[in-house]
Amino acid sequence: LAKTTQPISMDSYEGQEVNITCSHNNIATNDYITWYQQFPSQGPRFIIQGYKTKVTNEVASLFIPADRKSSTLSLPRVSLSDTAVYYCLETGGFKTIFGAGTRLFVKA
Amino acid sequence: NAGVTQTPKFQVLKTGQSMTLQCAQDMNHNSMYWYRQDPGMGLRLIYYSASEGTTDKGEVPNGYNVSRLNKREFSLRLESAAPSQTSVYFCASSHGQGGQPQHFGDGTRLSIL
Numbered sequence: 001l002a003k004t005t006q007p008i009s010m011d012s013y014e015g016q017e018v019n020i021t022c023s024h025n026n027i028a029t030n031d032y033i034t035w036y037q038q039f040p041s042q043g044p045r046f047i048i049q050g051y052k053t054k055v056t057n058e059v060a061s062l063f064i065p066a067d068r069k070s071s072t073l074s075l076p077r078v079s080l081s082d083t084a085v086y087y088c089l090e091t092g093g094f095k096t097i098f099g100a101g102t103r104l105f106v107k108a
Numbered sequence: 109n110a111g112v113t114q115t116p117k118f119q120v121l122k123t124g125q126s127m128t129l130q131c132a133q134d135m136n137h138n139s140m141y142w143y144r145q146d147p148g149m150g151l152r153l154i155y156y157s158a159s160e161g162t163t164d165k166g167e168v169p170n171g172y173n174v175s176r177l178n179k180r181e182f183s184l185r186l187e188s189a190a191p192s193q194t195s196v197y198f199c200a201s202s203h204g205q206g207g208q209p210q211h212f213g214d215g216t217r218l219s220i221l
Contacts (some may be wrong), residue, residue, distance in 0.1 A: 042212075044210075045212070
């Protein structure tokens with residue numbers, strides 16, 4: 001059973017900023033929040049990880065409020081190639097649990 | 109720069125046959141994992157190996173065995189395949205302590221008739 005809750009699907013248009021929010025109602029104190037991206041016929045690919053506040057890399061930003069009950073993955077100016085499934089996870093031990101993820105569809 | 113390599117990429121088995129899925133990583137990672145992914149669902153952990161010489165059960169270990177052959181290689185064996193094991197199998201590796209980002213292979217698509 002997934003620990004996190006995220007929307008099943010989202011639609012966007014090219015050039016828009018996309019924000020995907022995940023709920024972490026019972027996150028463990030030592031757990032990090034990690035996001036993965038998965039394209040069809042490929043394995044998941046690590047996007048970003050954080051513990052608290054904001055983390056930014058060349059691909060995305062991750063916002064985590066002080067209470068850590070949620071996280072928001074922000075993808076700036078999406079393109080058609082960002083169409084994929086996005087997973088949020090609580091990662092601490094080795095037993096990683098993936099939910100069904102959010103299917104993002106980017107339209108021209 | 110191969111990363112995580114899985115073989116074979118596709119396989120069709122008959123019920124009751126046995127099969128070993130191979131996984132190798134070239135990133136000097138300590139930990140390795142096997143997952144299965146059914147259509148429209150997230151990945152479920154079958155087994156993991158925190159370090160060379162150790163293996164532990166994940167969420168769905170029944171019907172599978174694993175071997176951590178050395179630091180690079182982690183194999184998954186189906187002793188008597190069942191149609192319910194039709195799935196896409198992913199191998200992953202990470203540096204070490206739990207929670208580290210995992211690097212995934214491109215999967216093995218397994219069909220059991």
